[in-house]
Amino acid sequence: GEDVEQSLFLSVREGDSSVINCTYTDSSSTYLYWYKQEPGAGLQLLTYIFSNMDMKQDQRLTVLLNKKDKHLSLRIADTQTGDSAIYFCAESLTYSGTYKYIFGTGTRLKVLA
Amino acid sequence: GAGVSQTPSNKVTEKGKYVELRCDPISGHTALYWYRQSLGQGPEFLIYFQGTGAADDSGLPNDRFFAVRPEGSVSTLKIQRTERGDSAVYLCASSFDRGHTEAFFGQGTRLTVV
Secondary structure (H helix, E strand, C coil), rough: CCCCEECCEEEECCCCCCEEEEECCCCCCEEEEEECCCCCCEEEEEEEECCCCCEEEEEEEEEEEEEEECCEEEEECCCCCCEEEEHHHHHHHHEECCEEEECCEEEEEEEEE | CCEEEEEECEEEECCCEEEEEEECCCCCCCEEEEEEEECCCCEEEEEEEEEEEEEEEECCCCCCCCCCCCCCCEEEECCCCCCCCHHHHEEEEEEEECCCCCEEECEEEEEEEE
């Protein structure tokens, strides 16, 4: 079945690194994504990783993919108060003419000043 | 427009009424998606359009929900005989093509059924 799981909450101090974890079930996913959602706002794509990669770095963001364990993580270096938001992991599914994203329940990141 | 636009931003309706939610995708994007996000949950897939046709409507919860995209651009999500359980934020997204790496989301329509 299609399922993406994340821990619900994470609290870190400003300047520390944050690591948000995600597990997914469909090994055929082509891309895996991290989205950010601030209160009352839509979803903003932060970064994505192709399934044949194991790491991608983009400024303060580092994505690690362990395909064997179906585990994805997002590391935010030097976390700032503006990083406080809900972070969603998503996998893409492509089969029989469809293309859709399956989202996790989101991890609420709180950054303490 | 510059981004995906959804109207209205908020909609309050009485139980049993009919509602329409509109999505204007980014110009030139052929793929369009509708998602529903309930409080404290991640977005849940409803339907995917490629051009004018619904390529996958497997996420629509029941036959009260229907969506159209007659000219391959603007899409309307229609909900008949609304129920309180339909209350959620309805998100629309578009991407340049199916399989593209980035889908752009609108701000959503918050539907409240009273």
